[in-house]
Amino acid sequence: xxxxxxxxxxxxxxxxxxxxxxxxxxxxxxxxxxxxxxxxxxxxxxxxxxxxxxxxxxxxxxxxxxxxxxxxxxxxxxxxxxxxxxxxxxxxxxxxxxxxxxxxx
Numbered sequence: 001x002x003x004x005x006x007x008x009x010x011x012x013x014x015x016x017x018x019x020x021x022x023x024x025x026x027x028x029x030x031x032x033x034x035x036x037x038x039x040x041x042x043x044x045x046x047x048x049x050x051x052x053x054x055x056x057x058x059x060x061x062x063x064x065x066x067x068x069x070x071x072x073x074x075x076x077x078x079x080x081x082x083x084x085x086x087x088x089x090x091x092x093x094x095x096x097x098x099x100x101x102x103x104x105x
Contacts, residue, residue, distance in 0.1 A: 018048065018056035027062055 019027055024047075025035040038044035045065050047055035 016059055018050065019059055019062065020056050021047070024057035024062055027059075028066055 021032050021035065025032040028035065028044075030038075035044060039046055045057060045061040047057050049055055
């Protein structure tokens with residue numbers, strides 16, 4: 001009977017409400033220094049004061065800010081799994097024939 005009670009329990013997963021600086025930066029895929037620069041320029045959400053000497057970023061504001069970022073026309077970073085100058089290396093990601101329109105060159 002105890003086995004049934006534990007089987008009936010629901011698992012609840014909670015999203016954090018706040019993130020500390022390092023976690024907020026990682027959540028946005030940027031460095032802590034970049035987050036601080038963006039905040040200083042009013043280009044990213046400011047942290048919230050949780051207590052004296054303790055601040056953190058509201059996850060909801062980080063999500064909204066991230067979703068509001070414009071689509072990039074920049075090439076992917078060199079270490080992103082793409083080859084030189086942002087071109088895909090053979091055998092990675094998109095099928096080579098699809099990526100080149102069936103032409104090789």
